[in-house]
Amino acid sequence: MSLAFSGRSVLVTGSSSGLGAAAVRRFAAGGAKVWAAARDQERLAEVAQGCADLPGEVRFGHLDLVDPASCRGAVADAVAAYGQLDVLVNNAGRHDFRVTTEVTDEQWATDIAVNLSGAFFCSQAAIPHLLEAPGGTGNIVNVASVAGVMGEAYSAAYTAAKHGIVGLTKAMAVEYLREPLRVNCVCPGGMDTPQVHSIDIPDGTDFELIMRVAATRGFMSADSVAAVVAFLASEDASAIHGSVQVVDHGRMAG
Ligand SMILES: NC(=O)c1ccc[n+]([C@@H]2O[C@H](COP(=O)([O-])OP(=O)(O)OC[C@H]3O[C@@H](n4cnc5c(N)ncnc54)[C@H](O)[C@@H]3O)[C@@H](O)[C@H]2O)c1
DSSP, rough: OOTTTTTTTEESSSSEEEEEEEHHHHHTTTTTTEEESSOHHHHHHHHHHHHHHHSSEEEEEEETTTOOHHHHHHHHHHHHHSSSOOOOEOOOOOOOOGGGGOOHHHHHHHHHIIIHHHHHHHHHHHHHHHSSSSGGGOOOEEOOOOGGOOOTTHHHHHHHEEEHHHHHHHHHHHHHHTTOOOOEEEEOBBBOOOOHHHHOOOTTOOOHHHHGGGGGOBOOHHHHHHHHHHHHHSSGGOOSSSSSEEEEGGGOOO
């Protein structure tokens, strides 16, 4: 049987839970050699164990996106493990609701590092390898958010960073127009993942403002968004480059 990702290697950041873990499973089901990277090695081991029966292969290692050297290290680990890198999924992210006037310098710096700068440093390290992908199939899928295309209350750093991911996607897409590299972006709406269950709402929050990003159809599953990530990374999407794909249960429709 021919699988979409047979012989291809894929690095997924933030793959210890939620969308990242779902993407690891999806790529492994498609026959990929997956490098799962995050901070929590125990949870990564569980994700890898959960893929044991799938046709692909899953190995894992450390990544802390606040450290550019760690981003470069994760790319080097993936290449060392599989001898090539065909797909980078910049998935990892963090989101805390905070009143703008109460955001500390450190919180701002961490939110921008994890949600934006880390994706840049991983991409920068990965691009030379992606350009060598057999058949010119190398590509990056960035995970932004509907907060990358609309404002989200109490989320200034997150929203700024996710708009930055959309900009990063477009800038790289134009820069590599003449070379065999695709760069695309997914903007999920609310997904049922640990991120939404661990969110702390500040005192005095105006829920009507927060709910402006919520979809009438409710939360999506991580698997349903991982399917779109895998599609964009696959050769079925070979004509899609520089796109910003909203996946939001219809929220942005109005
Ligand atoms: N859940 C939602 O409603 C939603 C909506 C829109 C966009 N997103 C985005 O989807 C992506 C996946 O989020 P999720 O919902 O699966 O959340 P999640 O909390 O389940 O997963 C986030 C992942 O990022 C990792 N991570 C966080 N900080 C890191 C760091 N410093 N270094 C390395 N890894 C780090 C976490 O360990 C985890 O593996 C994120 O970019 C998030 O912003 C989520």
